[in-house]
Amino acid sequence: DAGITQSPRYKITETGRQVTLMCHQTWSHSYMFWYRQDLGHGLRLIYYSAAADITDKGEVPDGYVVSRSKTENFPLTLESATRSQTSVYFCASLGGAGQPQHFGDGTRLSIL
Amino acid sequence: GNSVTQMEGPVTLSEEAFLTINCTYTATGYPSLFWYVQYPGEGLQLLLKATKADDKGSNKGFEATYRKETTSFHLEKGSVQVSDSAVYFCALSVTGTASKLTFGTGTRLQVTL
Numbered sequence: 001d002a003g004i005t006q007s008p009r010y011k012i013t014e015t016g017r018q019v020t021l022m023c024h025q026t027w028s029h030s031y032m033f034w035y036r037q038d039l040g041h042g043l044r045l046i047y048y049s050a051a052a053d054i055t056d057k058g059e060v061p062d063g064y065v066v067s068r069s070k071t072e073n074f075p076l077t078l079e080s081a082t083r084s085q086t087s088v089y090f091c092a093s094l095g096g097a098g099q100p101q102h103f104g105d106g107t108r109l110s111i112l
Numbered sequence: 113g114n115s116v117t118q119m120e121g122p123v124t125l126s127e128e129a130f131l132t133i134n135c136t137y138t139a140t141g142y143p144s145l146f147w148y149v150q151y152p153g154e155g156l157q158l159l160l161k162a163t164k165a166d167d168k169g170s171n172k173g174f175e176a177t178y179r180k181e182t183t184s185f186h187l188e189k190g191s192v193q194v195s196d197s198a199v200y201f202c203a204l205s206v207t208g209t210a211s212k213l214t215f216g217t218g219t220r221l222q223v224t225l
Contacts, residue, residue: 031211033212041217042201042215042216043156043201045212045213094211097207100158103157105155
C-alpha cells in the first residue's frame with residue numbers, strides 16, 4: 001500500500017550507542033521531514049530534505065545526522081545517543097507547496 | 113520568528129458539548145494554517161487547513177476560520193463525540209520556507225459519555 005512507514009515502532013537503547021530510525025515513503029514526494037515530539041513542546045523539526053542529496057537543519061538538529069541518497073528513504077541517525085534524545089520521532093513527507101504533510105506512525109525511542 | 117500558541121489542556125467535555133480550542137500565531141510572511149489531529153498510538157493526520165485570510169477550513173464537523181486581524185485560527189465543533197478524543201495541534205507554514213511546519217504544543221481532548 002502507498003504511504004509512509006517508519007521502523008522500528010519501538011526502540012530501547014543505551015547512552016552512547018548509535019541508532020538509526022528509518023523512514024520510507026511510496027509517493028515519490030520531494031520533501032521529507034523529521035520531527036521529535038515531547039510533552040510541552042509539541043513537534044519540533046530536526047532535519048528536512050527538499051530532494052535526494054539535499055538536506056537542511058531544522059530547529060533542533062544537534063546530535064542527529066540524516067542522509068537522503070534515494071527519494072523514498074530518509075533515515076535519521078543518532079550517532080551517540082543521550083537520554084535527552086528519548087522521544088517520539090515522526091517522519092513526514094510532502095508532495096509540493098500548498099499540500100499537507102503526511103506523517104508516519106512514529107518511533108518511540110527510549111535511551112537508558 | 114514563527115510561533116503558534118494553543119490553549120493548555122487537557123480539555124474534558126461531555127458528549128454532544130460544544131468544543132473550542134484556541135490557537136493564535138505569529139509569523140513573518142503570510143502563513144497557511146492547519147489543524148492536525150493525533151489519535152492514540154498514531155501519527156498526525158491533517159484535519160483542516162486555510163491558506164488565506166477569512167478562509168474557513170472544515171472537515172468531520174470541525175471548523176476553523178483564518179482571522180488575520182486577530183492572528184487566530186480557533187478550532188470549533190458543535191457537538192463532540194467520544195471518538196473525537198485525541199490530541200489536536202495547530203500549525204503554520206510560511207511560503208518560501210520549504211513548507212516547514214511550526215506546531216503549537218498540542219491540546220488533549222477527552223470526551224466522556
